[in-house]
Amino acid sequence: MTFEYAPALESRSIVEIKSKYGHFIDGKFVPGKKYFPTLNPATEEVLSQISLGTTSDVDKAVAAAQKAYTKTWSKMSGKERGKYLYRIARILQERAREFAVLETLDNGKPIRETRDIDIPLVAAHFFYHAGWADKLDYAGLGHSPQPYGVAGQIIPWNFPLLMLAWKVAPALATGNTVVLKPAETTSLTALLFAEVCQQAELPNGVVNIVTGDGSTGATIVNHPGIHKIAFTGSTEVGKKIARAIASTDKKATLELGGKGANIVFDDAPIDETVEGIVNGIFFNQGHVCCAGSRLILQESVADEVIEKLKVRMTKIRVGDPLDKNTDLGAINSKEQLLKIGELSAVGDAEGAERWSPACSLSEKGYWFAPTIFTGVTQAHRIAQEEIFGPVLSVLTFRTPQEAIEKANNTPFGLSAGIWSEKGSRIFWASQQLKAGVIWANTFNKFDPASPFGGYKESGWGREGGRHGLAAYLKTGKESGAK
Ligand code: ADP
Numbered sequence: 001m002t003f004e005y006a007p008a009l010e011s012r013s014i015v016e017i018k019s020k021y022g023h024f025i026d027g028k029f030v031p032g033k034k035y036f037p038t039l040n041p042a043t044e045e046v047l048s049q050i051s052l053g054t055t056s057d058v059d060k061a062v063a064a065a066q067k068a069y070t071k072t073w074s075k076m077s078g079k080e081r082g083k084y085l086y087r088i089a090r091i092l093q094e095r096a097r098e099f100a101v102l103e104t105l106d107n108g109k110p111i112r113e114t115r116d117i118d119i120p121l122v123a124a125h126f127f128y129h130a131g132w133a134d135k136l137d138y139a140g141l142g143h144s145p146q147p148y149g150v151a152g153q154i155i156p157w158n159f160p161l162l163m164l165a166w167k168v169a170p171a172l173a174t175g176n177t178v179v180l181k182p183a184e185t186t187s188l189t190a191l192l193f194a195e196v197c198q199q200a201e202l203p204n205g206v207v208n209i210v211t212g213d214g215s216t217g218a219t220i221v222n223h224p225g226i227h228k229i230a231f232t233g234s235t236e237v238g239k240k241i242a243r244a245i246a247s248t249d250k251k252a253t254l255e256l257g258g259k260g261a262n263i264v265f266d267d268a269p270i271d272e273t274v275e276g277i278v279n280g281i282f283f284n285q286g287h288v289c290c291a292g293s294r295l296i297l298q299e300s301v302a303d304e305v306i307e308k309l310k311v312r313m314t315k316i317r318v319g320d321p322l323d324k325n326t327d328l329g330a331i332n333s334k335e336q337l338l339k340i341g342e343l344s345a346v347g348d349a350e351g352a353e354r355w356s357p358a359c360s361l362s363e364k365g366y367w368f369a370p371t372i373f374t375g376v377t378q379a380h381r382i383a384q385e386e387i388f389g390p391v392l393s394v395l396t397f398r399t400p401q402e403a404i405e406k407a408n409n410t411p412f413g414l415s416a417g418i419w420s421e422k423g424s425r426i427f428w429a430s431q432q433l434k435a436g437v438i439w440a441n442t443f444n445k446f447d448p449a450s451p452f453g454g455y456k457e458s459g460w461g462r463e464g465g466r467h468g469l470a471a472y473l474k475t476g477k478e479s480g481a482k
Helices: 055-073 078-094 096-107 111-132 160-173 188-199 214-222 235-245 270-286 299-313 334-349 400-408 423-432 465-470
Strands: 023-025 028-030 035-040 045-051 150-154 177-181 207-209 228-232 251-255 261-264 294-298 353-355 371-374 391-397 415-419 437-440
Touching: 023 055, 023 188, 035 096, 055 150, 055 177, 055 207, 055 214, 078 096, 078 111, 078 160, 078 188, 096 111, 096 160, 096 188, 111 160, 150 160, 150 214, 160 177, 160 188, 160 228, 160 465, 177 214, 188 207, 214 228, 214 235, 228 235, 235 251, 261 270, 261 400, 270 294, 270 299, 270 391, 270 415, 294 299, 294 400, 299 371, 299 391, 334 353, 334 371, 334 391, 391 400, 400 423, 415 423, 423 437
Parallel strands: 150 177, 150 228, 177 207, 228 251, 261 294, 261 415, 294 391, 371 391, 415 437
Antiparallel strands: 023 028, 023 207, 035 045, 353 371
């Protein structure tokens, strides 16, 4: 007998979405000149109109951030700055359900994830960095490290509020002020965060939010009043930013793409591993730069793992992101859906074998069934390029050395997973893997104390932990220290 889940819809009445939004500059919302729509990707309903930031908007935001830096924020003690961060963290917790519902509406990700992962981690990032604000002298970064000034921060659509927290919390804790641009398809939670800044009575101009597209982002990157860039997004845009700042003294952290290897050795506990594989690739619809998108299985257990994985995939519930039972929500945009479809078609054409469980997808909105490709080889594009969707490429290996060589054979180096019951094998493999984050017998675990970042085309620098603070501080001679 099969049993069906009754719908368990989260109410959206807790959020109030305005018909249009201006930018948040110098503590106030100011109208934009042109607007563009933001949609609910699960239904294609237009949620609101968002301002398209112009050069003049960016100029005003940078001027406000500069003034706030000089007059207020850089003069304030770390202890006082910390109090604002604690206040923001507590308000975020109080308003967590509102943020979770809004994020789900604007992004398409399941409420279970926004409620249990995104928003709690957002608050955790503010709490964590609040604690650092008055202890920077003891962070091991030298005596009296100093902020840069105004940070320009550009974030993607896959974890909209969480990426904001990764950027804003360390910047404020270290005494920098901020001009942030959310991604064009997911600005709403950043604009609600602007209301939280008002509610926390954060001094005007410390956080400025200018909405818009890539041209607005480029204007921020090229603005002479910006001293540090923090970017998360595609490798393609990351390269453009690196080129744009190459002849300047702007500092940058770039969190770019990935093609994470999830390696399963023959002694791995198979049932737990299957859960980890599902979490590695289907969490957040696979819109995760550190997703375990390449499954590398030891040949002797490959058939068993694939068989169990397929059974498990038939249980993934795809559907209304506001339903508390939903595991896999909507793809964030039509453009992203097209990209996923195109690369998957390349997988078919290259001879890999595609499999998805039967699932009925809504006609409205942007949907892609959970998918695996078996028989993938190193030469296939789906083994090399980031699909950024719920699509897993499966490869096999015979010897541990072969697993490492395959895992490292991409232009990226962001994340990797190792599944084995042998501690010595886990340590050996983690030392060979060229990836910034390596999980053992788990996947996609995040913590504000843990530095995150990549090697090779996955980016520059680290976010989170002490390493993340360093990216916002001048240390040693740079700070003027003798
Ligand atoms: P994705 O593929 O995840 O959409 P993008 O790199 O295109 O990633 O976008 C990430 C962020 O970078 C978005 O906020 C986007 O508007 C912004 N962006 C796009 N092009 C540029 C650019 N040339 N300079 C600065 N920011 C950009």
